[in-house]
Amino acid sequence: MAATKAQRTERGRKNYGRNKTRGDSGEKAVRDALKRQGYTVTQSDSGRGFADLTARKDGKMKRIQVKNITSRRFLTASAARKRVKGAPFNIKRIPKDGEVWVFDKDGRRYVFGEKRK
Numbered sequence: 001m002a003a004t005k006a007q008r009t010e011r012g013r014k015n016y017g018r019n020k021t022r023g024d025s026g027e028k029a030v031r032d033a034l035k036r037q038g039y040t041v042t043q044s045d046s047g048r049g050f051a052d053l054t055a056r057k058d059g060k061m062k063r064i065q066v067k068n069i070t071s072r073r074f075l076t077a078s079a080a081r082k083r084v085k086g087a088p089f090n091i092k093r094i095p096k097d098g099e100v101w102v103f104d105k106d107g108r109r110y111v112f113g114e115k116r117k
Contacts, residue, residue: 026068027052030101050098063098073105080110
């Protein structure tokens with residue numbers, strides 16, 4: 001089996017697998033927070049589509065994308081939003097029932113979705 005793009009460089013080999021661990025820890029933090037609010041939370045079985053997690057409560061559903069960006073500190077929600085809208089995340093549009101939860105290096109949490117009319 002051929003090496004992945006990340007495994008072709010020494011830096012990539014050292015980092016390989018850590019991104020999944022970071023992502024899983026962010027998803028666990030979101031899952032725990034939503035369960036405390038009374039939501040039933042399920043995790044997506046694949047990386048396809050928008051949602052990492054799906055939360056349900058009182059017949060309503062939220063699809064949640066989690067970004068755990070441990071290399072940056074964000075002081076404002078607009079800075080966090082700008083970061084995930086650019087490369088490498090490229091979240092240009094958040095679905096109507098979707099939210100993006102961003103965690104920064106210091107553990108601050110920013111939650112945003114598309115503005116509802």
